[in-house]
Amino acid sequence: MTKLNTYRAGPDEAGHFGIYGGRFVAETLMPLILEVEKAYTEAKDDPAFWDEFHSQMKHYVGRPSPLYFARRLTEHFGGAKVYFKRDELNHTGAHKINNTIGQILLARRMGKTRVIAETGAGQHGVAAATVCALFDIPCVIYMGETDIERQSPNVFRMKLLGAEVMPVTAGTGTLKDAMNEALRDWVANVDDTFYIIGTVAGPHPYPSMVRDFQAVIGNEVREQMQEAEGRKPDSLVACIGGGSNAMGLFHPFLDDEDVRIIGVEAAGHGIETGEHCASLTGGKPGVLHGNRTYLLQTEDGQIIDGHSISAGLDYPGIGPEHSWLFDNGRVEYVSVTDKEALDAFQLCTKMEGIIPALEPAHALAHVAKIAGGLPKDHLMVMNMCGRGDKDVFTVARLLGIEVSE
């Protein structure tokens, strides 16, 4: 790898991380993107904005989330001390709320009166609908028809929260199509609407803005590990779909050279089968949804749908900063299959009494592979970025058990 003096300086003024990122959007959207960028640049330098953000984090989200020593799993693996960053204990059950709080505060600051969002598994949709309920702002969630069928409890939650869920039938009816549709809505409603993107992807400034909101995760880990062990962690592990929970954990540590950082993609049925969501390990650079990044695509540059047991990792792209960190080698990226994630899901539930979402079950599956080979004083932090309540029916089906919903 080429060593840089800092890995935390990006993006540049035009939103590029090396060749990745940028603003690849239709001209109709450009003025909106520039307006969001200007507003965020101002908010970022305003202590009052962050005071409100941290107050919401504390009183509404329930932060800081605990850094929990997973004693039984540590003994089971027989090596590194494994800690979980318990972001599954956040209000709404995942890390997604950190970002939606940040963006709704920005939307209010900009005087926007309507919010749109895309969702795949429904976690971001729920988090967006939640903050819209909190601030009494009308909210439209775009969700692929295929995903609506797979994630009916979350669809109901969003509706209870007062959001309108718009089924997307275009394309293949999944997350990428929901994002296309949300962008179309935004183009048609330029004056009053704010688009809350759910991950560290999309046109600049979204990748860095979402990262900044999610960085609360890594910043807390640094303090909490200091308190627990009197030093920094030795390694960080997180799952990656778009990559927001991982970026939130990783970014504060990118310049700590002695911290090993590992991102875990979804290998689905296995990279070699072509049915996976591993954009970095199984895709190549391209341009979609406003940014240049690694994508799952055909030889002719057509985007293809990924496959994963976890609907939250089921996106054909990945945040551009991850693409950059992959190319320069600062972060290791690996992948884990459906089967391995399912095993980790059950192991964690039985040994720690924590039902993880299938997304962090991928991260845990990789922890299971490497923890045993590391010394007992190695401090490893895995981001438990979501809880598994939403996945119990999926898991039951895969295990061949009938559960009535």
Next chain:
Amino acid sequence: MTNPATRIGKRFAALKAEGRAGLVTFVTAGDPDLETSREILFGLPGAGADVIEIGMPFSDPMADGPAIQASSLRALKDGMTLKKTLELVTGFRDTDDDTPVVLMGYYNPIYIYGVDDFVADARKAGVDGLIIVDLPPEEVDELWKPARAAGIDFIFLTAPTSDDARLPVIVERASGFVYYVSITGITGTRSADIADVGAALRRIRKHTELPIAVGFGIRTPEQAAEIASVADAAVVGSALVDIIAANLDPGGRPKEGVAEKLLALVSDLAAGIGGAGEKVA
């Protein structure tokens, strides 16, 4: 100013001399299949199309409406690729050396094809201009520079949201003509108010001397005529693509006569704006 040495420049100069606006037609390459697409394309100049826009199919056309996305997916399902799109243009050029051909689409397929190879092959095929929807001026240079060096015009979109601060940034790199997207929305949805379009064009003309084509939401000869009264050209896309969608059998194959029906609408549109299209049955 238009460049008299290019097909686009010559065509707009001729339109000006005739004292009328032009008709720009949009269809997707390979929709619903290669053979029908070829039949349509080769028939367009005769039906009265002054400039031909050909869509390069893409799986995720985020600035287009359902009609054009569906047309892209039909073409892709039938095996259309960027290479075949360029071959289609090559075939067209064997039959017509005057009508400008503008390729419209999204950047990813070109990026994957390879920018330099694409520019070389597009030039060889007889492509005159490019409209790449998701390359705003901020990101365009990597394709714009080689394309302009090869003599291919780069047509930029302007929108109702493009204000006096934004317009100079856009037209700085524009050549051939400027495309005005008359509504804030996606293709094929609503139509713009003519007074708003007229005001917007006056504003854009303060920043450029290039001809201005207006599109999005033009479906009928009457609407085309109305737009033609204020613009240098009217662009019709979704209404043509809808004819293809409405003339497929349950298996997605084109019914007999789909090309004729589409070309008949083109000649009506051409007649609407006073064009020279021959009446197609």
